[in-house]
Amino acid sequence: MEYYSEKINKLIAELGMLPGIGTKSAQRLAFHILDMSDEQVERFTEAIKDAKKNVRHCRNCQCLTDRELCPICSNPSRNHKMIMVVESTRDLAAYEKIGKFNGVYHVLNGVISPMLGIGPADINLKELMQRLQQEDVEELVIATNSSVEGEATAMYISKLVKPAGIKVSRIASGIPVGGDLEYIDEVTLLRALDGRVEL
Numbered sequence: 001m002e003y004y005s006e007k008i009n010k011l012i013a014e015l016g017m018l019p020g021i022g023t024k025s026a027q028r029l030a031f032h033i034l035d036m037s038d039e040q041v042e043r044f045t046e047a048i049k050d051a052k053k054n055v056r057h058c059r060n061c062q063c064l065t066d067r068e069l070c071p072i073c074s075n076p077s078r079n080h081k082m083i084m085v086v087e088s089t090r091d092l093a094a095y096e097k098i099g100k101f102n103g104v105y106h107v108l109n110g111v112i113s114p115m116l117g118i119g120p121a122d123i124n125l126k127e128l129m130q131r132l133q134q135e136d137v138e139e140l141v142i143a144t145n146s147s148v149e150g151e152a153t154a155m156y157i158s159k160l161v162k163p164a165g166i167k168v169s170r171i172a173s174g175i176p177v178g179g180d181l182e183y184i185d186e187v188t189l190l191r192a193l194d195g196r197v198e199l
Contacts (some may be wrong), residue, residue, distance in 0.1 A: 081138040111149040
């Protein structure tokens, strides 16, 4: 049985196509949009159109920006000799929120996944290698996720970069704060043990 009219159902369906948005969230968003003033809706749609039209990848690090160089790459106070490799712009934002990393980034925009048909040529590895040849880089910090694909990508990058004499490090991973050991998987426990530090 149809509860809503065709146009409301269409709006709900479009919002439901967004990642992480289920049917109930899509309905809630749809009704919120319908309750907005015409001026608010106009600003909202213009922001979407403007972002879609003007956001592109940074020429240097490949993160999303509306300039040729992103604010991090164009900041002279950042340590450009240390590059952290991340999977996505969202991962970059997560590290920036911590506020403890003063280097720059390189965004892969994916990971190697043979199961999904994603190879090294399908992510920004070529751009990373060109960057390492052009810039004076001392350390590459690989911060891909601890998934099978993230680990495989990290190993692949390490094998590519180490012959160039650049230090390659991997972020530590282990037990989350508040986590119970009995519920942690074996790989995470092993990584936590290997990444132990002296107190």
